[in-house]
Amino acid sequence: MRFAPTEEQTEFAAATGALLADTCPPSAVAAAWGGEVGRHTGLGDGDGRIRAAWDALVEMGVNGILVPEQQGGLAMSLDHLVGVLEECGYSALPDPVADSAGVVAHSLGQCSDTAPDVGAVNDTLAAVAAGSTVVSGFGSSPLVASATTADTLLMFTRDPTRVDPDAPADPAADRVVLLDRSEVDLEPVESVDGSRALARVRWDAASGACVAQGSAASALTDEAFLVAALADSALLVGLGRAMIDLTVSYVGERKQFGVPVGSFQAVKHHLADAALAVQFAEPLVRNAAHLMSGGVAVEAPGSIPTDSRSVAVSAAKARSSDAAKKVTETALQCHGAIGYTVEADLHLFMKRAWALARSHGDSAFHLKRVRRQLLAG
Amino acid sequence: MNVVVCVKQIPDPADPGALDPNTKTLKRDVKLILDESDSYGVEMALQLVDTAGGGEVTLVSMAPNSEVGGLRTALAMGAAKAVLVSDEALAGSDALGTSKVLAKAIERAGEADLIITATESSDGYTGTVPEQIAELMGLPSITFAKSIAVEGGTVKVQRQTEAGYDDVEAPTPAVVSVTAGVVEPRYPSFKGIMAAKSKPVDEVTVADLGIDASQVGWAGAGQEILEIAAAEEREAGTIVEDDGEGFQKIVDYLAELKVI
Numbered sequence: 001m002r003f004a005p006t007e008e009q010t011e012f013a014a015a016t017g018a019l020l021a022d023t024c025p026p027s028a029v030a031a032a033w034g035g036e037v038g039r040h041t042g043l044g045d046g047d048g049r050i051r052a053a054w055d056a057l058v059e060m061g062v063n064g065i066l067v068p069e070q071q072g073g074l075a076m077s078l079d080h081l082v083g084v085l086e087e088c089g090y091s092a093l094p095d096p097v098a099d100s101a102g103v104v105a106h107s108l109g110q111c112s113d114t115a116p117d118v119g120a121v122n123d124t125l126a127a128v129a130a131g132s133t134v135v136s137g138f139g140s141s142p143l144v145a146s147a148t149t150a151d152t153l154l155m156f157t158r159d160p161t162r163v164d165p166d167a168p169a170d171p172a173a174d175r176v177v178l179l180d181r182s183e184v185d186l187e188p189v190e191s192v193d194g195s196r197a198l199a200r201v202r203w204d205a206a207s208g209a210c211v212a213q214g215s216a217a218s219a220l221t222d223e224a225f226l227v228a229a230l231a232d233s234a235l236l237v238g239l240g241r242a243m244i245d246l247t248v249s250y251v252g253e254r255k256q257f258g259v260p261v262g263s264f265q266a267v268k269h270h271l272a273d274a275a276l277a278v279q280f281a282e283p284l285v286r287n288a289a290h291l292m293s294g295g296v297a298v299e300a301p302g303s304i305p306t307d308s309r310s311v312a313v314s315a316a317k318a319r320s321s322d323a324a325k326k327v328t329e330t331a332l333q334c335h336g337a338i339g340y341t342v343e344a345d346l347h348l349f350m351k352r353a354w355a356l357a358r359s360h361g362d363s364a365f366h367l368k369r370v371r372r373q374l375l376a377g
Numbered sequence: 378m379n380v381v382v383c384v385k386q387i388p389d390p391a392d393p394g395a396l397d398p399n400t401k402t403l404k405r406d407v408k409l410i411l412d413e414s415d416s417y418g419v420e421m422a423l424q425l426v427d428t429a430g431g432g433e434v435t436l437v438s439m440a441p442n443s444e445v446g447g448l449r450t451a452l453a454m455g456a457a458k459a460v461l462v463s464d465e466a467l468a469g470s471d472a473l474g475t476s477k478v479l480a481k482a483i484e485r486a487g488e489a490d491l492i493i494t495a496t497e498s499s500d501g502y503t504g505t506v507p508e509q510i511a512e513l514m515g516l517p518s519i520t521f522a523k524s525i526a527v528e529g530g531t532v533k534v535q536r537q538t539e540a541g542y543d544d545v546e547a548p549t550p551a552v553v554s555v556t557a558g559v560v561e562p563r564y565p566s567f568k569g570i571m572a573a574k575s576k577p578v579d580e581v582t583v584a585d586l587g588i589d590a591s592q593v594g595w596a597g598a599g600q601e602i603l604e605i606a607a608a609e610e611r612e613a614g615t616i617v618e619d620d621g622e623g624f625q626k627i628v629d630y631l632a633e634l635k636v637i
Contacts, residue, residue, distance in 0.1 A: 011570050015453075019564045061567035074567055 005083055005286070012065075013083030019060060020091035023053035026345035029092045033194035048197030049149050054095045055131065062097060064129030066105035068112060071125040077293035078106065078227065082234040082285060089238025092349050094195035096135050096146040098231035104134040104154050107176070107224040111212055120178050120209030124152055137201050138225065138360075145359075147186055147199040153179045157205050158218070160225040161361045165372060171218035177208035193351040226313045229360040230292060233285045233313075233320040239353045240278035240324050243331040246346055247271060251334050267334055274330040277323035284319050288312040311373050314366035321357035321366075328353050378429035378527060380422040381489040382456070383479055383510070384415040386440045386447030387500040400469065401602040403500060409440060411447035414495040416562035418555050419451045421525060422493050423563070429527065433457035435486040439467060439478050445578055452573035453565030460486045464582040469595035472501075476509035478593055481586040483514065485579070491532060492552045496521060507554040517547035523559045 005013070032046035057063065065081050067073020074080075081102055088097050108115075108125050115121040128134055134152045137144040139159030147153065157175045185202040212220045248271060251262030261267055291309045328350045332339045339346050357363070386409035388394045394404045411419075422434045436451050436459035443463045452459060460482045467478065483492055492514075497504035511518030521537040532551050535542040565573070583590050591597060617626050631637045 008571065008574075012567055015565055015567070015570060056564060059566065060564055065567070 005079070009080050009083050012080055013087050015060065016057070016062060016084045017087040017090065019056050020053060020087055020093060023056050024050055024091040024093045026092070026348055028053070029094060029195055029348045030342075030345075032094045034197065035188060035190055035194060046195065047149050048094045048146055048195045050093065050095060053093055054097075054133075057095075057097065058131035063101045063105075063131055065101055066109055067125050067129040068109055071112075071122055072129040073105070073125070078102075078230065078289045079293045079295075082230070082289040085231055085234035086238035086241070086282075086285075089235035089240075089352075090242045092195075092239065092242065092352050094146075094193075094197070094352075096133060096150070098228075098235055099135040099146065100128050100133055102231040103136045103224055103228045104128060106227045107136070107154060107220055108211065110220060110223060111216070114216065115211050116213065117178075117209040117211065121211055124154075124178055127151070136224065136228065137203075138221070138228075140205075141200055141202045143189055143198050144201045145191075145196045145198050145355075147181075147184075147201055148188060148197050150181055153181065153184055153201065153203070154211070154224075155179055155184075155201070155203050155205070155208070156217075156221045156224060158221050160222065161365055172214050174215075174217035174221055175205050175213045176211040176217045176220050176224075177205065178211055179203055179208035183207055191355055193355040195348070195352070196355055222310075225360065226292065226310060229317040229366070230285070230288050230313050232356045232359050233281070233288070233316040236320040236324040236353060236356050237278060237282050237285055239349050239356070240274075240281070240320070240327040243327045243346065243349050243353070244271065244275050244278065246349065247274075247331040247334045250338075254336070261334075270330045270334060274323075274327045277326045281316070281320040281323040284312070284316040288316040311370050314361075314369040314373075317361060318363045318366040318370065321363040324353040324357050325363075378426055378432040378490045379435065379488060380425055380432070381435050381437055381483050381486050381492045382415070382418045382422045382451070383483070383492070383494040383506075384419065384436050384438050384447060384451055385412040385495075385498045385500075386410065386438055386444050387412045387498060390499060396605050398605070401605045402469065405441050409444045409446050411450040412495065412499050414497070414499050414557045415447075416451070416454070417557050417560055418493040418495050419454055419456060420560045420562040421522075421555050422491075423455045424560065425491065425525060425527060432490075435459065435489070437479055437482045437486055438462070439470075439475060439482070441465075441468065443580060448578060449573045450565060452576045452578075453569040454563055455569060456576075458576055459578045461578055461580045462583070462586065463580055464584075464590075466583050466590040466594045466596075469598055470593050471598040471600045472503040472505045473509055473599060474593040474597045476506050476513055477588060477597075478583065478586065479506065480510050480513040481588055482581070483510070485581065485586065490549045491525075491527060492516070492550065493525075494552065494554045496554045496556055507552055511552035514552070517551040518553075519545050519547055519551060520554045522553045522555045525553055525555070 028050045032048050032050055034046045061074060062084055064073035065076050069075045085098055105128050108121050112121055132151045133149060134154060135144055135146050135150040136154040138156045155177055186199040189198045189200050191198040251267050252260050254261050291312045331346055335346055338344045388407050389410050394407050397404045426432045426434055434456040436448055436456050438448055439462040448459045462478050462482050494507040508518050519534045522534045523537045523542055524535045526533045530549050532547050532549050534545045534553060536545045537556050583593060617623055
């Protein structure tokens with residue numbers, strides 16, 4: 001098995017990183033903050049978007065990575081996307097690349113022949129590759145990031161984090177639809193991360209263009225949820241790396257007793273532990289992407305056969321959420337009092353990590369999923 | 378319109394490596410990247426070819442160990458092909474030796490209406506190669522271009538000066554060096570990155586170019602590096618406590634320098 005990135009995947013990620021270093025500096029992320037939190041912190045009244053970065057990413061081809069060639073995409077796999085998403089996390093890009101280019105493109109690509117409303121699915125896929133903003137939500141009135149600036153929403157009736165695994169609902173009741181933003185009711189909700197542009201989405205499952213229903217919708221919901229959790233994991237790994245780099249840079253500058261505080265073992269050890277947590281999470285994310293891209297799992301001798309894709313994604317989300325939590329604690333501690341201020345860049349990354357660690361199932365939820373599937377096997 | 382761009386592949390400035398105490402030159406056995414100052418020339422060339430509505434951009438580079446990392450970046454931006462000169466005999470080449478090789482490589486790249494270079498490389502900084510290439514090829518040379526337009530058989534350049542710019546014209550083909558920051562180099566697209574892998578890189582040796590190896594490298598270098606040493610650290614200045622008479626010390630100091 002090989003789940004190290006290929007040369008091409010590494011080049012895609014590097015090109016994305018270089019673009020975002022120019023177009024998405026921390027000052028741009030801060031300016032994207034909005035709502036009460038934005039006003040309260042004096043950061044700005046942005047709408048959670050950095051258009052210059054988004055447009056440049058679209059032109060580069062990021063949004064079409066998973067879109068089929070017929071719809072103007074590159075028809076590549078999640079293997080190619082995760083490295084790109086890690087870079088989006090690294091720069092704390094607030095725009096919904098993970099949703100549009102990940103969850104939505106992957107889900108719609110799965111049913112571009114079979115959907116009841118094939119026309120709407122293929123039109124939306126082409127729009128995604130061309131830069132249209134499409135976000136996704138699970139459940140009857142979910143909280144959806146970037147919903148207020150989305151052109152289209154891909155809505156799933158079932159929220160997999162709210163279903164009792166011992167008493168699952170009837171799969172026949174599941175439905176997946178595409179809705180124009182004007183067809184849903186949006187209520188802005190404050191998030192700890194002021195650039196998240198969070199909104200509660202109230203929507204009518206009987207309206208919109210039908211993407212899937214019944215058992216097909218049920219399977220698509222499970223698949224989309226795995227991609228969403230995987231995409232969050234990749235963003236979290238990038239955020240973790242960014243916070244470690246920010247902190248290492250800070251403790252190299254900040255002096256106490258005449259020397260940089262980073263020269264003290266207590267600081268070094270904390271940061272080494274945090275870096276280790278991120279480095280242990282990243283291979284799990286790559287492995288999950290490899291399996292989700294159709295890669296073959298190698299079962300360790302004596303291991304229990306499982307639905308390896310589902311277990312791999314849950315392991316990645318649990319580990320990356322925990323790693324991000326560990327890094328935020330360490331970064332905040334090592335920054336000292338300045339870390340608590342909105343003037344320091346750290347909070348932009350920290351608050352995004354807090355939000356994403358809880359998004360699409362937190363660590364405890366995903367660990368339970370892993371346990372249940374291992375025991376069931 | 379066909380444009381040849383000379384590009385240098387250099388050690389990543391973010392991870393610059395070190396000087397070799399034996400050869401007294403920069404160690405270049407690390408992975409090399411496209412010199413950022415050359416990305417402006419590549420972008421300028423791509424824009425000129427776009428404006429002309431046809432033709433292609435060809436890269437010319439000289440690098441050790443068949444290095445193509447930086448060339449692939451420029452090919453991903455949109456250049457069509459490259460000529461790479463890689464030969465152990467080239468180690469130690471000075472600016473003139475480099476120019477001799479590049480001039481021959483440019484000829485090998487085919488008919489060109491324009492040859493674009495950066496003003497100087499980010500790791501060598503001699504800033505003489507563009508003019509030497511022009512002289513060796515018998516072509517007009519225009520330096521410090523901030524904008525370039527080609528009309529008919531004439532290249533019109535706004536040449537950056539300290540006060541503003543001069544309008545300069547020359548018949549094509551000509552060698553034009555561009556200053557950094559005059560255009561915004563494009564980001565390579567994913568399709569460009571994939572396409573770059575299959576674009577032709579014509580790798581040649583000194584012999585292939587018909588150059589006598591004694592004219593280049595250490596053998597042909599007209600310069601010798603006698604010594605390399607770390608730059609002196611800046612010394613701390615004198616601190617004067619102002620007891621109300623501090624101004625007098627400044628006056629005395631300036632008088633000592635014969636400034637007043």
